[in-house]
Amino acid sequence: MRRQKSGVFFHSTQACFASLLLVFFAACGQEQTFTNPIRDGADPWVYQKDGSYYYSMSTGNGIAVSVSPKLTEQGTPVQVWKAPETGWNRASIWAPEIHFFDGHWYIYYAAGKEPGTPFIHQRSGVLKSVGPDPLGAYEDLGMLYTGDHYPDPQSIKWAIDLSPVTIQGQLYAVWSGWEDNQPTDKTPQHLYIAKMCNPETVCSNRVKLSSPDQPWETGGPLDLNEGPQVLSQDGETFIIYSTRESWLTEYRLGQLKLKEPGLDPLDPDNWVKSGPVFEGTEQVLGVGHCSFATSPDGSEHWLLYHSKKSAKPGWDRDIRLQPFSWDASGNPVFGVPVPAGMPLPLPSGETE
Known part of the structure; x- marks a missing residue:
């Protein structure tokens, strides 16, 4: 259940956190600011490479x-891929992630063979750029394996939010899924x-790391x-994930730490959960x-x-950005969501 907070104390905490951010960045010579939200949308994804930020998003029935x-x-x-008119991935394109x-x-994404509810057909797929241009043409490499009887394609299970991650030099896929396909x-x-054998192939049975049990x-x-999403710092590995219902105000982030x-990241006993x-x-x-x-x-x-955008149940959302820090034990400290319209210093090195 959502914890109740004293309104006076809670708003004071928000104000103090935002003030500390401004003081910190002012001390670093940062004076230019921005405010949240930075744009409409949901499921934000950014990939950083060679001084640029690469963003991917669903658009219409494509990416x-x-x-x-x-x-x-x-x-x-720039639209780089449009869903086919037929097939397993013709509808409901969700949460694409671009990687290099x-x-x-x-580009890793979720899609289904039927549009609209109930969303019971969602599976995960991958696209590969034909050349080195991220804004150029992409080849559809098909559905990724997300089941329990590798490599039987009939055993693939419902899967969304798949993200490829490198842990200790080995490539893995992490995602959200159902225990069994349901009506x-x-x-x-x-x-x-x-485990992934390469960026386009999941080559092992899945292992369940976390269930909503707290x-x-x-x-x-x-x-x-x-x-x-995997977050690494100073040799430590974290999986930061969303929990509770995405269409309600209680949506929030939890953490798994190796x-x-x-x-071995494939052993569930090697992870410890904390949150929110x-x-x-x-x-x-509803942050997530x-x-x-x-x-x-x-x-x-x-x-x-x-x-x-409002307390009304639904998926009308916007995208926000704020800095975070690390504690003495090496854990990420995300702080408190900064209210809309409150100035935040621009990321260091970014100018208007």
């Missing part, structure tokens, strides 16, 4: 990519991990874990589905996430 030197401005989206491996760009989308979601993950109409560097590590306030509602980047000069860590 668009944009390139920008700034974290606060995504640039002009071995001279090619890859209703009112089905609990769990976090899974599997008090701060439950209490609503549907328990879920989704949107996993207990020690070098442990980031949750909404009376002014910023994040991604991470550093400032243009590499000196700061930034959190990109979406939030609800």
Whole structure:
């Protein structure tokens, strides 16, 4: 259940946190500012490479990519792929992520063979750029394996939010999925991990890493874990994920941490859960589905996430950006969501 907070204390905490951010950046010579939200949309994804930020997003019934030197401005989206008229991925294109491996760009996304509810057909797929241009043509490489009887394609299970991650030099896929395919989308979601042999192939059975089993993950109409993103710092590995219902104000972030560097990430006992590590306030509602980047000069860590525009149930959301820090134990500290309209210093190295 959502914890109740004293209004006076809570607003004071928000104000103090935002003031500390301004003081910190002022001390670093940062004077130019921006305000949240930075744009409409949901499921924000950014990939940082060679001084540029690459953003991917659903657009119509396809996927668009944009390139920008700034974290606060995504640039002009260019549609790079349109869903086919028939097939498993013709509808409901969700949460695309763009990544770069071995001279090619890859886009990982979820889609279904039928539009609209119930969303029971969602599977994960991957696109590969034909050449080195992230805004150029992409080849559809098909559905990724997300089941329990590799490599039987008939055993593939419902899967969304798949993200490729490198842990200790090995490539893995992490995603949100169902234990079994069901005739209703009112089905609990769990976090899974599997080994990848290359950027276009999941080549092992899935392993369940997390279920919504903590008090701060439950209490609503549907328990879920989704949107996993790996965050690494000083040899430590974290999976930051979203929990509670995405269409409600209680949407928030939880954390899995690999207990020690070098442990096998495919062993669920090697991960420890904590949370919530980031949750909404009376002014910023339903925060979740994040991604991470550093400032243009590499000196700061930034959190990109979406939030609800109103308390009304639904998926009308906008995208926000704010810095985060690390504690003495090496854990990320995301702080409190900064209210809309409150000035934040531009990421270090970014100028208007």
